[in-house]
Amino acid sequence: MKRTIFVVALSIAGFIAVWRFEPGPVHNTAVAQAPPPSIVAPSTSAAPPASPSPSTTSTPDSTNATVTTQGSVESSNYGTVQVQVTFTGARLAAITLLQAPDGGRALTALPRLQEEAMKAQSADIDTITGATETSESYKTSLQAAIDARGNR
Amino acid sequence: MTTRVEQVMGLPISLDLRDEGDFAEIVDEVFAWFRDVDARFSPFKEDSEVSRYDRGELTAAELTDDLLEVLELCAYYEQLSGGAFRARLPGRGLDPCAVVKGWAVQRAADMLKAEGATTFCLNAGGDVVTAGEPQPGRPWRVGVRHPEQPLAVCAVLESRNGAIATSAAYERGSHIVDGRSGTPATGLMSVTVVAGDLVTADALATAAFAMGSEGISWAADRPDCEILIVDDSRRVHRTAGLALAS
Numbered sequence: 001m002k003r004t005i006f007v008v009a010l011s012i013a014g015f016i017a018v019w020r021f022e023p024g025p026v027h028n029t030a031v032a033q034a035p036p037p038s039i040v041a042p043s044t045s046a047a048p049p050a051s052p053s054p055s056t057t058s059t060p061d062s063t064n065a066t067v068t069t070q071g072s073v074e075s076s077n078y079g080t081v082q083v084q085v086t087f088t089g090a091r092l093a094a095i096t097l098l099q100a101p102d103g104g105r106a107l108t109a110l111p112r113l114q115e116e117a118m119k120a121q122s123a124d125i126d127t128i129t130g131a132t133e134t135s136e137s138y139k140t141s142l143q144a145a146i147d148a149r150g151n152r
Numbered sequence: 153m154t155t156r157v158e159q160v161m162g163l164p165i166s167l168d169l170r171d172e173g174d175f176a177e178i179v180d181e182v183f184a185w186f187r188d189v190d191a192r193f194s195p196f197k198e199d200s201e202v203s204r205y206d207r208g209e210l211t212a213a214e215l216t217d218d219l220l221e222v223l224e225l226c227a228y229y230e231q232l233s234g235g236a237f238r239a240r241l242p243g244r245g246l247d248p249c250a251v252v253k254g255w256a257v258q259r260a261a262d263m264l265k266a267e268g269a270t271t272f273c274l275n276a277g278g279d280v281v282t283a284g285e286p287q288p289g290r291p292w293r294v295g296v297r298h299p300e301q302p303l304a305v306c307a308v309l310e311s312r313n314g315a316i317a318t319s320a321a322y323e324r325g326s327h328i329v330d331g332r333s334g335t336p337a338t339g340l341m342s343v344t345v346v347a348g349d350l351v352t353a354d355a356l357a358t359a360a361f362a363m364g365s366e367g368i369s370w371a372a373d374r375p376d377c378e379i380l381i382v383d384d385s386r387r388v389h390r391t392a393g394l395a396l397a398s
Contacts (some may be wrong), residue, residue, distance in 0.1 A: 113299075113306055113386040125308060126168070126286060129344055130297025130318040131278040137322075138164040142295065142303055143275060147157045147166050
């Protein structure tokens with residue numbers, strides 16, 4: 001559980017850093033998947049910079065149990081944020097923003113590319129947007145694989 | 153059901169038509185239309201209407217309605233983007249390709265609908281028009297190519313009746329020029345725009361990409377479109393209404 005708390009705190013810190021970088025506030029709730037905790041969690045056991053007081057719900061104990069943890073409500077210059085973290089077994093499955101700052105553009109800059117890619121892997125795809133502008137690039141493209149597969 | 157893939161207008165064009173019935177004739181017409189567009193509007197063909205107009209062999213009064221429409225669209229998006237999007241770059245010939253592609257593919261989709269097709273996905277070089285649902289209750293799932301990994305997607309979008317276009321700099325870099333500076337666009341890796349029609353989606357994606365990082369808020373401020381933009385630092389910018397597949 002200690003590691004979970006640490007990850008939650010790190011996530012909050014990470015989100016706030018992103019807002020500092022791109023100060024346009026967001027007003028929607030975003031879901032971002034995160035890399036496994038082995039990547040996120042630090043190797044040291046130092047105390048987290050901000051200690052959330054998490055409330056946790058979990059399914060019965062097993063290796064693939066799903067555990068959902070809510071972080072505390074944190075305030076920053078850009079508004080109030082609260083995250084919820086879900087684990088499946090040891091794997092960090094999702095980070096959900098329960099509260100995000102209000103107002104401004106309807107645009108979020110929260111997720112990062114690597115996290116987006118993880119989410120997309122399991123989806124069933126009918127077609128691909130993104131240039132396959134030459135016959136050469138088409139041959140080795142996902143779109144070509146989809147075309148070859150035909151209708152299902 | 154009909155599927156067809158052809159290389160036309162310099163693009164691989166894939167049609168996945170799920171309606172029952174015989175659509176062979178209209179599908180032939182659609183691909184003939186693409187070949188016709190290529191012959192008339194390619195700046196790389198010396199005898200195309202675009203090339204002849206550019207060399208002064210045709211006056212504006214002699215142009216077809218189709219080319220006039222394309223040129224009007226080019227002018228509109230040039231104005232809207234503050235010159236970042238340009239069909240005529242300094243020192244270069246007239247090149248309306250960025251508008252022609254979306255316009256021609258949307259016209260093809262409208263041709264299919266006019267003949268009774270209700271359920272299809274038409275993809276021209278990564279720009280997509282969808283109609284209906286491939287299965288009852290399930291929209292089309294459109295993967296957004298990962299800007300750094302050719303065989304991965306960085307998001308999956310849901311689409312019923314709509315259009316999705318992506319402008320990006322992949323392995324070989326961008327060919328999109330910022331019309332304000334005349335130099336290759338920088339700042340963004342990939343711009344995906346979802347709109348009701350492909351003319352809008354394609355032109356906004358190209359213009360936003362040309363604008364660079366300014367293009368993020370610029371595209372987000374356009375009404376009636378949703379965006380997914382990956383910037384140079386790999387951040388993903390999305391509008392709230394983007395239909396991400398779950």
